[in-house]
Amino acid sequence: MDMNWDDLKVFLEVARTEKLSVAARRLGIDASTVSRRLHRLEDQLATQLFDRSVEGHALTKHGQLLLETAREMNTRAQSAADILQGKNLENQGKVRLGVTEAFGNYVIAPELATFCQHYPKITIDLMPLQRFVKWGHHEVDIAVTIEKPPNTSLVVSRLCDYQLRMYASREYLERAEPINSLDDIYNHPLIGYVDDLVFSDQLSYLERLLPNSRASFRSTSVITQSIAVCEGLGLAVLPCFLARRHPELVPVLADQTKVTRTFWIAVHPEQKKLARVNKVWQHLKTYAADNEALLMGQDGQTMDSTPVNPH
Amino acid sequence: MDMNWDDLKVFLEVARTEKLSVAARRLGIDASTVSRRLHRLEDQLATQLFDRSVEGHALTKHGQLLLETAREMNTRAQSAADILQGKNLENQGKVRLGVTEAFGNYVIAPELATFCQHYPKITIDLMPLQRFVKWGHHEVDIAVTIEKPPNTSLVVSRLCDYQLRMYASREYLERAEPINSLDDIYNHPLIGYVDDLVFSDQLSYLERLLPNSRASFRSTSVITQSIAVCEGLGLAVLPCFLARRHPELVPVLADQTKVTRTFWIAVHPEQKKLARVNKVWQHLKTYAADNEALLMGQDGQTMDSTPVNPH
DNA sequence: GTTAAGCCTTGCATATATGCAAGGGACTGT
């Protein structure tokens, strides 16, 4: 039977100490276990490695030969472990972060500037995605999505909730017919997503707020939609954290057009083992926890990267 | 937690094949086991060794570094195992054989001349002992004793039975009073062991054959006793295989003075692992089995070293 | 679009390793 390499650690320690019980203490395992593993090693090698006597365990010629081997293996293993530990703990390398367009540009991007100052050796590739993540091809390490990934092989966690409301520009509202109820909105031009190209049901808030309504200006990009609203082309449902960056945008029927959605965060389990990936994951989780008010569109929130409720 | 070196074998094979299931087949273990040990190794090293994808297991930078280490450890381990196996199988070295005086000189010694011709690299130290074996100090590798060793940590086996009878020289019987019964023997001088120096009760056959008898010529050496009998100094109980070498010795009241004893053979378990020690052990067992008639003192047996019943 | 194949992971039962405690052997001190 083949030699168990891990038993060589035991052999090495007994050779060093010449006493099985002392070796056991140094290895932190039971003396009976050391005895068994040593005998098993001798069985596997079909030879005797120690002369056992009341004086202790003295190496045989075979044992001395194996000691050379075990010492070199130990040196190699120790060196590799030290290097790997050092490399892993250096917090360097690339992390590819897939995000939604709005969240990525208006929330994550400003915040990651701060992160990268703390971790200059970590490079973050921010990838706004307007479709489902292709996990099988490792196109991202971490993804922030609006739909909970169904893939149970991923590590998935709820990141935070966020709110959306219907907005219009101040200029538009001054020249258009007044809006006093949801029905009044039917008389105004709407801006929204392209029905056939919507990649998630979670984006279908216009349809749910105003059944049978129809957007006259349509785009796959929420940023494009927000620019159109700013230009006075009509009304659109926008994330509050995005709208706050444009003082010319005002909420329309704020209490009646409020929608809540959830951001999810997902990672491949083996990617999460990497220190740098884990660091980004932790940072995003912490940021979301500290900025819940901002994401929920509560009044008085600043849009800078300073956490409102610092830990 | 410390890296398990034996898991490096698994790592090595997966690195080679780039497919976990193929590595499992080559290693002869279950794919689920390979999966677990690989993940455990990555946990222990707190890093990721493979990029897993549908294409297979590609090494990471960390994995490539560890691969170097694993390869060198494998080379070392393989080389050591080969050398140890070769050394062990060469059947060379010394075997220290402790025996009783008579058995060693008159049975074993002639036979070992044959043995050494077959195994020229094995040196046998024949040590006639007139006392208990000091197993703790490794003074012998194998011992042939008349008393079963009680030490259960030894490998003990019955070697063979042998017979003893009372002998006198032909010359003595011609000039002495005739001996027609056991009671008549009380009128003759007896030769035996030194009571205070007898190291085994198994040697007290004189006392048992002739209660209250007293040896007038006493020695610790059975060879000395046999020489005294040959010189006509009296009668003694001698092993038949020894007495047959002296044609001038004749058994006295052969049927009434017959005594049977047993030879035991013992070895340290770890010594028995050695090829050369095992070889001597096997040879002695085979010899005893083939020469039972000789040892049991049956008529017509030759005293040379040729086995009577060859295999 | 559906089905089959290949690959890896995981639940559960079984096999093996380990720790604990007891026992035996050898040596030392009284």
Next chain:
DNA sequence: ACAGTCCCTTGCATATATGCAAGGCTTAAC
């Protein structure tokens, strides 16, 4: 000669590793 100590081995209960089988994911073939 006897008792105590140290060391190693071994029986047994417990913890852990492994194999088997099932399930999930991805890709290819039809």
